[in-house]
Amino acid sequence: MVEHYSVLHREVLEFTKDLKEGYFIDATVGGGGHSYLILKQNPKLKIIGVDKDDYALEVAKERLKDFEGRFSLVKSSFKDIDKIVKDLDVNPVVGILFDFGVSHFQLKLPRGFSFQREEPLDMRMDTSSELTAYYVVNYYPESRLFNIISKYGEEKFAKRIAKNIVEYRKKKKIETTKELADIVYRSYPPNLRHSRIHPATKTFQAIRIEVNNELLEIEEALEKAIHIVSKGGIIITISFHSLEDRIVKNTFKKYKELKFLDILTKKPITPKEDEIRENPASRSAKMRVARRL
């Protein structure tokens, strides 16, 4: 069951249960798990499901087939949410959900998101976009690699990793996930190479964020979403990275001060122990919810 993996789905249902009739935008429809549950719970809602990944949209279409006529799927980045709403002429928008990051099934596709298998370095969510992980690791200057790995990966060995990437590629291009993971592994001090979390985790995350321009797109989309949602409507975000969560927190705060939003989650909501046990990938999730005044 796809929705089994939909992070914080019980909490999402709680916040959406009293929404008025109208449109709900699932800005990261993914496998359609949250959308499925929301359509089931709220017979008066129609969903616009957005994703930049064609494969995700295929999975969502199949998942939502019981609700034919109550959903539309759009291939786009959520940063163009204003254009989507205008083109489809949807009104009122009573809720918007952002569940950031990659989905569990994207990690299983041979697109280089995971260092567990040997795959070409790609990491694009939208396979029609230009920038790939291959380009980032083979052509970015060392200083830029360092900035990305330390900022987006919050990786304390970023300097050594960036240096070793550049050394390696003088001899040969870095073609696969395994090659990159090995370079990172060797950049770690030997006594820290075998901890529970693989040394390559943070570097892979950082490069994925760069390839998909994740943080800038979140910033742009949130600003737009706040202006799109109708009075009384809600915006729900689920973040997996402290930088994502900080963007949400600061944007919500700014619009609260402007008396545009009420923040419904004083502190972010995190998954309960049973959810983490069932789906360990949910452990770093943080949910924030705001209501348009």
Ligand SMILES: C[S@@+](CC[C@H](N)C(=O)[O-])C[C@H]1O[C@@H](n2cnc3c(N)ncnc32)[C@H](O)[C@@H]1O
């Ligand atoms: C964590 S998954 C969503 C899972 C979904 N909520 C579910 O229950 O099945 C995140 C999805 O957002 C998509 N995504 C990430 N950034 C995006 C962006 N800027 N625009 C559109 N989709 C994006 C990814 O392709 C992925 O399918």
